[in-house]
Amino acid sequence: MKGLLFLLIKYGGIVLFVLFECIAFYLVINHNAEQRSIYANSTNVFSGYLNTQVTALEDFGELRGINDSLQLENAKLIEKIINLPGVQLTPVDIPFQKSFKSDQYKLIPTHICGKNTRLRNNYFTLCKGSKDGLYKDMGIISETGIIGRISEVSDHYALVITMLNIQSGISALIHDKSFAGTLIWDVDDTNEMTLTGIPKHAELMVGDTIITSGYSTVFPPGIMIGRIKSYELPPGDNNYRISVSLANDILDEKIIYAIDNKRKEEQLLLEQNIID
Amino acid sequence: MLTKNIVRAIFLVLLQVLILKRIDFGSYDFYYVHIIVYPLLILLLPVKTPNAIVVTVAFVAGLFVDMFYDSPGVHTSAAVFVGFIRSYLLKVLEPYEGYSVDTSPTIRAMGISWFLSYASTLMFVYMIFYFSVEAFSFVYIQDIILRTIFSFISSLVIIFMYIFIVNPKN
Numbered sequence: 001m002k003g004l005l006f007l008l009i010k011y012g013g014i015v016l017f018v019l020f021e022c023i024a025f026y027l028v029i030n031h032n033a034e035q036r037s038i039y040a041n042s043t044n045v046f047s048g049y050l051n052t053q054v055t056a057l058e059d060f061g062e063l064r065g066i067n068d069s070l071q072l073e074n075a076k077l078i079e080k081i082i083n084l085p086g087v088q089l090t091p092v093d094i095p096f097q098k099s100f101k102s103d104q105y106k107l108i109p110t111h112i113c114g115k116n117t118r119l120r121n122n123y124f125t126l127c128k129g130s131k132d133g134l135y136k137d138m139g140i141i142s143e144t145g146i147i148g149r150i151s152e153v154s155d156h157y158a159l160v161i162t163m164l165n166i167q168s169g170i171s172a173l174i175h176d177k178s179f180a181g182t183l184i185w186d187v188d189d190t191n192e193m194t195l196t197g198i199p200k201h202a203e204l205m206v207g208d209t210i211i212t213s214g215y216s217t218v219f220p221p222g223i224m225i226g227r228i229k230s231y232e233l234p235p236g237d238n239n240y241r242i243s244v245s246l247a248n249d250i251l252d253e254k255i256i257y258a259i260d261n262k263r264k265e266e267q268l269l270l271e272q273n274i275i276d
Numbered sequence: 277m278l279t280k281n282i283v284r285a286i287f288l289v290l291l292q293v294l295i296l297k298r299i300d301f302g303s304y305d306f307y308y309v310h311i312i313v314y315p316l317l318i319l320l321l322p323v324k325t326p327n328a329i330v331v332t333v334a335f336v337a338g339l340f341v342d343m344f345y346d347s348p349g350v351h352t353s354a355a356v357f358v359g360f361i362r363s364y365l366l367k368v369l370e371p372y373e374g375y376s377v378d379t380s381p382t383i384r385a386m387g388i389s390w391f392l393s394y395a396s397t398l399m400f401v402y403m404i405f406y407f408s409v410e411a412f413s414f415v416y417i418q419d420i421i422l423r424t425i426f427s428f429i430s431s432l433v434i435i436f437m438y439i440f441i442v443n444p445k446n
Contacts, residue, residue, distance in 0.1 A: 013363065016335075023335075025349060028349035
């Protein structure tokens, strides 16, 4: 008994300390809502971390679907811009008159299934075909510029000839100058095209904006193509030879839109009549 | 001496829960100052008090303060911890000639620099323990540190004011 008392005096402090701390922490955890919830949460830090990771993975899996819906949304927005008279799908504000009604152009969002970009004639394969409403000679654009046009179409796929093609000839316009020319690709640079057919009396400036003319049925007017990089007047020629640096990197595009011109047939038929 | 300690303990606890608890320096985005003075009753217990008794006193005082702070166990745990390490700190700070019988660790008995290191050590331990338990997670380490620093400084000022006013002999 004496020994026990001695022990208690000598070590009582530690024993009581441990005992009292246990009581104190018991009280802390059981009678403080805040600490209890923190305790509960802290024990779940690891599982919370795992949950976050799994959710992130799930989200990643859903990205494709989200992307598609966003692309559809985008298509509708660009559609609205294209169809607005006087407004262009360009980063610069170009006053330009349009006289068509506002539902002439529909955009069909699609993406690129295959690319063949190391050839002289670059083409893409689209993941949508005639069953999705695509048809031959539709214009293909991205959010930043134009891509090309559909050359062949099957039930589920479509072949796009990009602008970077020896056959391509896109009717283009120098903004504010009203001189229309034809854009061809006769250089090796995939970021550059050549605008021909601009008469030599035109006053040009490096940096002038090149936009689609809308004279063909493929592209609506006013879509940004690029800017004048340099120009020259070949000796004995009446037309400038203008190097145009493209606004977009055609070979790097991923999200693209096919332009459905609702009045294409009508226009072509009429023009056919005139030619006849 | 016993009576004096009991009176002081009651006074400090009441001062803590009735007055200091209501003093709120905090504004909306600066809420780091909490004046906590009552651990002084643990600090000023006579040097030779058995550790078990110190811990017990700390436990009771802590429980009492917790009753008013509506935070069962938070003050108690810090007070018990401080009471427990007090004897070890006293051993560390023991003067060459040792403590004389019936000495209380006061300024009058031990000198101001001694008391400053003694009181500031224990109060700092109290603060950091208290705010850690209050936050209960080191996720809030920045908050804990800021609260500890500001509360420690302001509390120590109040403690010294108390000491200089009362100037306890034991």
